[in-house]
Amino acid sequence: MRFLLMIPLLWCSSALAQVQPLDFHNHKFWDKRNIAIHSANFAMQTADAFTTRHVLDRHNGIERNPWARQFVTRGWGGQAAYSWGLSVGGSVLTSYLMHRTGHHKLERILPMIEVGYTAGTVFGMNLRHRDTPQLP
Numbered sequence: 001m002r003f004l005l006m007i008p009l010l011w012c013s014s015a016l017a018q019v020q021p022l023d024f025h026n027h028k029f030w031d032k033r034n035i036a037i038h039s040a041n042f043a044m045q046t047a048d049a050f051t052t053r054h055v056l057d058r059h060n061g062i063e064r065n066p067w068a069r070q071f072v073t074r075g076w077g078g079q080a081a082y083s084w085g086l087s088v089g090g091s092v093l094t095s096y097l098m099h100r101t102g103h104h105k106l107e108r109i110l111p112m113i114e115v116g117y118t119a120g121t122v123f124g125m126n127l128r129h130r131d132t133p134q135l136p
């Protein structure tokens, strides 16, 4: 009896699989969209790195992100490791893993969330640093 109940379910699942367009799952990872998304992330992380260094080195600022703080308090080396190693490289790696496991929407959405979050940090906090006194 259970087997008879499962037949329509199996039938439906195979029918749903046929509805999706073929090219949705058959794209190269470095297609135009991913190149644009990850280039935007690289540009935004670079802007974040330079504005963060400016606030920390010239305006006696503090890093409010506790995860980033352990890196950026070590100067440009830690800043580079955080901004380009973890934030750019980690984003590309996560996106690639989503692509390889068939999560093609997540592969684009996750780095776009990172771009938005970093843009908020750059324009909302780093470039509004006049409230802290500038070091001589």
Ligand SMILES: [Zn+2]
Pocket (backbone or CB within 6 Å): 027, 028, 029, 098, 099, 100, 103, 104, 107
């Ligand atoms: Zn993909």
